[in-house]
Structure formats: structure tokens, C-alpha cells
Amino acid sequence: MTRLTKLRESQFAGAAVVALVASAIWQVSSGLSFVIPSPAATAEAFVQNFADPRYLSDIGETAQAVAQAFVIGTVLGGAIGLLLGLSAAARTWLEPLLIAFNGVPKIVLYPVLLPIFSLGGSKIVMGVLFALFPVLINVAVGVRTIPPVYWKLGRTVQASKWQLFVHILLPAIRLPLLTGVRLAISLAVVGVVLSEFFATRFGLGRVVLQAYSHGEYAQMVSTILLLILVAFTMSVLLWRLERRVR
């Protein structure tokens, strides 16, 4: 296989071409309309933001909330998913409610959360609500579709509950679990930032809305791009890991 055909078949090269084409379209359209900041102006705002201590503390605030929401959401989702996968009674009682709640636009509950968890806590709770479901559904389905022969093997070798969990259950559901975790990261970002759009004192969501209302579009676009880039990089890395594990 020659170098050139290899390059043509490389997914990375193709994806990079798509990104380049998108930037070119952006450059052209920024010349047509004054509300679209040019890529250069956006990049400049992007770099300058990192010299601003207030912006850095906003980043820290959002990152902290996202990290907490992600960890709590994954653990909680994994636990409920296990319960649903292992217990038929839990399925009977909880499954319809959970499926229904999964389809609810959770952001409308934000005003309900505010008086209970206050400003700082509500956005974490919202992130948890967003991040919870992909893990929960994937773990529950994964556990339920474990071939029965695995459990028989566990009984044959007289594995303890803990050994069953670590050596049989976890390896068997590793793929759906990874998929759930990958979705949970991006959704935790969305949950936290959407809450910051609504009401908060610090955080990148507030920066975006403030830049929007002041008409500082380069600042707004650069902050959105920062958020998208972080979520994009994380999920592409996890996705590649997922394919390697398979």
C-alpha cells in the first residue's frame, strides 16, 4: 500500500479536511456579515482570555462543577443501573418512571432546584441529572444481556459476590459502561453550562450570555468554542479507547 492511499484512508486526515473546510466557510461568511467575528479575531479573544484572571476563575468554577456532576452522576447512574439490571422487582417498580424521566427536558426543573440547593449546588445537581441517564441505561441493558453461562461459571467456581462483580460483571459490561461514561462527560458539561445560562454568579455560561448581551461576539464565540473543544476532545479520546477495548 503506498503512502498516499494510506493517507487517503486515514480517518484523521479526512476529519482534519472537514475541519479546514468548515474554517474556510467561516472565514468567507465573516466577510459577508458584520455579526460573525472572523476566525482571527476569535482566536485573538481566545488567547487573550487566558491572560484574564477573572476568566480563569470562571473556567475553574465551571470545571469544578462539571467534575463533581460527572463523578456523582456516573456513580449514581451506575448504582441504579446495576439495581435495575439485577433485580426484577426494581425493574417493575422503577423502569417506566425512569424511562419517562429520561425523556423530560430536565432544565425546566431548574427553578424547582434553586431554592433547595442554592445557586452553587443547583448547577451541580442539574449536571448530575443530565449525566445520570446514559450511564444508567447502558449499565442496566449491559447487565441484563450478560449471557447466563457467565453466571453459571461464577457459581461453578464458587465466586463470592465481590468476585462476581469484579471478575464477571464489570468485564462483561465494560463496553456499554464506557459508552455511558463518554456521553456522561459531555452531558455534564451541557447541564452545568445551561444552568449557568439561567442564573449564576460565576462560570463560563454567564460569560457567554454577558458577551451576547454586550454584543462582544468574538468573546462569545471563543468561549463557546472552548467548551465545545473540551467536550469534543474528551469524547473523541474516550471513543478511540472504546474501539481499542473492543
Place this chain on the structure above:
Amino acid sequence: MAVRIEPRQEVPAKHLTRPRRARWRPSQGVRSAAASAVLLAVLFVLVQIGVATGALRQTGLPVPTDVVGSTLGLLGTGAFWSDFGRTCLEIGASIAAGCALGFGAGIVFWKLPLLGRVFEPYLVSFYAVPLVLFYPMMIVLVGINAGSIIILSSVMAAIPLALNTRTGLQGIRPVHLKLARTLQCNARQTLFSIAIPAAAPMIVAGMRMAVVYALIGSIAMEFTTAQNGLGYRIRYLYETFDNKTMFAYILVVLILSVVLTVLMALVERVLLRGRR
């Protein structure tokens, strides 16, 4: 790759030893529905007691029976129907556009594997919704109106469907395509009579996700900023401290999403009838 709820595998042993006249036992679905109704009723009563006795005063929750009352009161007002109509228009338009776009893209990505592989990383990562964050950019470009919400929601709905359509079509058993060649089907017949029905379970699962994404996207964007719509109204009522009406609107959104979920479950059952 995609979240997909598998139909439960029945244990065959039960059917083998079924007595001629078994004691009547409600099906799993009926028992589940009854159990959730009981849970909801218990929750309702608990909150009712909690609010009435003042134990939940700090949470700012209104009395549940009041919320039901003011929700029924809403149904008689024109303002409510204008918000409701706008939200339904957005959701309906983005479901239609998103399904057409996602389905088409999925087929194109399957037919042209190179294109599919190139776009795959973008689809996979944008599928987890950071797209809502583009909304402020969209309102700068298109304006604060239903158009910008519909465009973004359609894209959000299209992505899971495109991914699932492609995955489903790739997973067709080769013997099905061989059959098409044996019968000398033309390209259109192969696609519509063999490939799409073979991939139907994945495609329908993708459609269910598309509907959920269109709903969540539309309401979340209205909630951020809009001039009209259920999501916008909830935010507006929160900011004007009209707690009672706000809870009524929240209840309406909850009911709307449950209705959509149930409808999609029915659609899935009809479209996949006769399998298994």
C-alpha cells in the same frame, strides 16, 4: 455505540410448562404501569402532607393539589395555547426535518463508507448535545425566533438517527444482500425492500432518540432565551415570582414529554410488528 433498549428476553421454560388454564396474571407491562402509578401517588401524598404541615416550607414547593388546579385553569387561557402551539410547532418541525436529514445522511454514509468514516468522529462527539451551546451564535445569525431553535433542534435530532441508521445498515447479514443480488433487485429495491427493513430495529431506536433530542433541545433553547414557548414561559414566571403558574407550566412540560415517550413506544411496536 448507541443507547438502545433491547426487548427483554423471555425465559422459554415458563411457556413449556404452561398449565392448560393458568391463573390470570397481569402482564409485565401492566404490573409495571400499576407499580409506577402507586409510586407517583405515594409521592404526591407525601409532598401534599409535607407542604401542608410546613415541613417542606424551605423548598418553596406549592401544594400539589393547587398545582393541578392551576394547570386545569391554564387550559382555558389563550396565552397558554399560544405558548403550547409554538413549542409544538418547533418540536414537530424539528422531528420531521431531523428524521429526514438523519435518515438520508445515514444512508449516504453507508453507501459511501469513506465519507462515513470521515464524519464519524464529529457525529459521535456532537451526538452528546454540546450543540445547545451554539444557540447564542444561532440567535445572532438567524434572530430570536422559532427558526433558530428549529435549525439547531433538527441537527440535534438528526445525529443519533444518522449514527443508528448507518450502524444498522452496516450490520445487515451479508446473506440478505446476496438474496437481493440473486433476485436481481435494482438499487432502489435493494435499499427499500431489503436493507432498510433488515436494519429497522436500529433505525427505529434512532428515531426514538431523535424525538427525545428534538424535545429536549427545543425546550432547553426556549429556556435560555426566546419570546414565546413553554420553556420561555417557565423562565419568565420564575423571574416574576409567579410560583404557582410556573409549576403548572412545568407540569405541562412533564406531561408533554411523557406523552411523546409513550407515543414513540407505540410507534416502535407498530413499525416492528411481527418480529420476534
